[in-house]
Every structure is written in C-alpha cells, then in structure tokens.
Amino acid sequence: MRTYWTLTRRELGAYFLSLTGYIIIAAALFLMGYSFVVILDKLQHGRTSIPVTELFYNTEFFWLILLPTTPLITMRLFAQEKFSGTFETLMTTPVKDLEVVLAKFTAALMFYTVMWLPLVGCMLVVRHYANDASILDAGVVGSTFLGVLLLGATFVALGCFASSLTRNQAVAAMISLVLGMSLFLLAFLADRFADGANWQAQVLACFTLFDQMHDFARGVVDTRAVVLYTSLSLFFLFLTLRVVESRRWK
C-alpha cells in the first residue's frame, strides 16, 4: 500500500513537473470556456427548462475534450518509462505489477479530475448571474460529475492499456485515440439499429456512451451505465496488468 501511494504521488507529480500537464489543462480550460460562451449565447435567446449541466453535455464540446485529452494524459504512463529505461529500475525494486498499474491509473484519473474542476466554476458563474439558487441542483451536478468520472475511468484505463503496449508515446496516443473513438462511435452504429430488436441491436444499445452521458447530465444515474463503465475500466486494467506481466512469460 505504501509503495502504491509513493508511486501515485510520483506519477501525479510528473504531470505538474513537465509542461505537458499544464498544456493539457490549458487546452481543456479553453474548450470548456469556449463551450460555456456558446451555451450562454443560447440561453440569451429565450428561457429553457433544461438543466444547465444537460445543456453543456448536449454540446459536442464534452466529447471534444474527453476524446483527445485522455490519450494525451495516458500516453506517457508506461511508454515513456519504457523509452527512457526507468521502467527497468522501477520493476527491479520490490514493487508488485498490480501496484504499478493501479498507481499509474489512479494518478492519471486524478489528473483527469483536476482537469474538469474549472467546470464547477462555469456553473457557479451561471448561478450567480441567474439570481436563482435553484438553477443548479446538487444532485444533478453530482450525477454529472459521476458520469464524467466514470467515463474518464474507462478512457483512462484504455489509455493505460495502449501505453503499456509500446515504448513510443505517439504510438500509444494513437492506439488509445483509435480505440476510444471506436468505442464512442458504437453509439452511432447503435442508432442505425434502433428499431431492430435483434441481439446485435441490444448489445450495441449498451454502448451508447453518448446517450448515457446525456442521462447523467440530466441527473439520471442508470445502473447499467455505471456497471458498464466500471467493468470496462476493470477489463482494460486487467489487460494492462497482463501486458506488464508478459515480460516474465517470454
């Protein structure tokens, strides 16, 4: 447990010791602010009964932030250490493979959460100027952040897996971007089958990330989505662990 925290601290610190972390946060912040302006502009053209959070997730900005930033956050996790050789010094200390994988995942997820924090600020601005405290319901904000976190966990775990496959950060980023995009686009494939009641449609319907996030933003916590994201995260972490262990199989 102690090694786990030591490693997590180191991994999280690494984001803030290099420029990458700041650039990612700056880019995310810019996109968040930009989408916020777009939402405010919409609100000026008339009243709406839709929660602010839902408005935000109905814009494509959420996905524009999530899809490219998670590969950028996760690409360095294993690839950089393998490239610079520090993976060797790491794995020759008495650490367990599981601790390494979990610590890297935790640090990346923490960084991802930090990246989304400015969103709270945007919401507070809306509340301040709307002169209406009820405009932001704690439950809705909570479920929105739960959704952001769960989806993030899935994509970060996927990125961990991609990063463990290679020693080249760019390749790691591309693999996780392609896998992430494919997962995301399943939602649109599911749309094509919307009427069909066959099993393919039912399976695909489980992967409509787009709609599920929409639910979270409306304050609906759907257990199916929670289970899906948790199990996908665990699945990718398991794969990562196997890749890290595979060094010992050869």
Added chain:
Amino acid sequence: MNDGLMIEVANLTKRYAGHTAVSNISFTVGHGEIVGLLGPNGAGKSTTMRILACYLPATAGTVRVAGLDVFRRSDEVRRRIGYMPENNPLHLDLRVREYLMFRARLKGLNSENSRRRVETVMEQCGLTEVSRRIIGQLSKGYRQRVGLADALVHEPELIILDEPTIGLDPNQIRSVRQLIKGLASAHTVLISTHILPEAEMTCNRMVIMYEGKILAAGTPENLQRLMSHNSQIIAEIAAPPDELRECWTQMREIDQFDVSPCQGEYFRCALTPHDGLDLRAQVYELARKHGWGLRELTRSRHSLEDIYVQVTRPEEEEEEEEEEEEEEEA
C-alpha cells in the same frame, strides 16, 4: 544451502526470438567479492545482469541470489539487490534528494529510514552539494553517482552495476571506481564492463564472456599466469655474443633465446624462460659476475589486455587481418 555464495548461476540460457543471448553459462560469486563481467558489446553481460535483477526470465537454467531463486522468489531477491542498468536511466524531472527519497520508499524503507539513508548515501557518493539540483541539469558524472546512490540506498547485500563508468571522463571514472572499491567490505558487487583495465583495477575476480559463453574466469593474477608461459625477458648486455650464447645454453631455466646485435657493443638477448619464471635476478647476477655492462633488463608479460583480445577476438577477424597483412606485403 547457499554455502556462503551470493550468486549461483547454473546452466543459464537466455534466448530471444531468433538468437541466443546467453548460452549455458555457470558461475558463482561469494559474499563480499567484487566480480567483473567482462566482454565486448553484445557478449550477453547485460542480459545476464537483467536476469539476476529479476527483470527478465531465464529460458533455461537456475539463478539464485543469496540462495533464493530469482524467478520464484523474485520479491525477496529484489529486496536484496541494488541494480543500476546500462545507461543509468533516471527521472530527469526530479531533484536529487526527491529522486532518492522516492526510490528509498519504493524499496520499502519507512520515511524516517529513507531520510537517514538518503543523507548517508548522498554523502557517500558526494552528492550533498547538488541535493537540490534537478537531475536533468546535472553532468553525466553526477548522474552516474545518483544511480549509484540509488543502488545503495536500501543497503542491499548484492550490488549489480551494468557499465557504471561508460561515457565518463577519466577523473569521473576514477572517482566512480574509488566508490565501487569502497563498497567491497560491506557488499557483494557484480559489475560489467568492456574496458579491461577497469576490471583489472576494481575486481577480485573476472569472468570473461563472449557471444553468450564464458571464455575464462579467475583472478586477474590467475588469468595472467595462465598466459605467462609466453613471457620473455629482455636484456641488453655488453659482452661477446659467443659467451652470451654459451651462458644462456647453460642456464637450464631457459627454453629459448635469441641474441641480436644492438647499438655499440651491446647485444640484445630475448630469453624465453621455462614456465614463465622470472629470471631477472639471475641475469643481473651473471652480468655482475662477468663484469659486463647491463643497460636494460625487463620482463615482458602478457597483460590482461592481450588475454582479453586473444580470447574475445573473433577468429574471422584475425584471419582477415592476416590476409590483409599478406596482401600488403605482396
């Protein structure tokens, strides 16, 4: 069970896809020894060390450290080993003290012990004045010392250093060597190098590897003795050549001799003594007795360099060289 042995390697083989890096080698290292793994690049030194450090699994054979199998009881083995890989990879974004603290914690020391040990090793490796500098901004010599400090921080029984002096300037090399020598009393050290004088200076014992096999092993003196049957004694003596020849024929210890004229009245005698004996005293005594002038008396020994070149040079290369020489002569 471990008979006081720190490292036991038995019939170790490591195959990568397509080629064999290490083939069926066996050697042992006792407690407190400094042993050098010597060989040209690509001889399998790093692979052997990586297996010892539990980073790679062996294809066949057994490797034990302090009596523990490196594959089955990897955790316990890793606790006992301080390993510095080739090229000494470090986290360049951390400060020296931060890095060493991080490493100490990873190696299972609690925070108080970490602090204490980090201070000790920084002093030991001469890092105290750069403790707050960022590793990426340090010179190569300092980085190497950080790597060494990291290998030492948890007081391991066995220290494995893969080419610890590569890329350093002569002064830095000297200080790193000094450091390694200083470790001998408390730790067992295994270092690899392709520079022979380094091994000669720092190690009690050397294992010469080439193409995944062990070619020779032993103390530097033993390896030298092994080759010394070729040693010669050169003496330049001012005396009638016939008398000289007479004397050499009478000395039973001399297998072969050659007398050739030199400048002035001096003659150069090249003597090949039996069994590599050192005959310099006798030669001097002889010259004194006859009242001959003696202006040079040396014993040319095969240095380890020669042994190294002899055992590690590929045969084709030798042949090629010979061919080239022949061509040049023609």
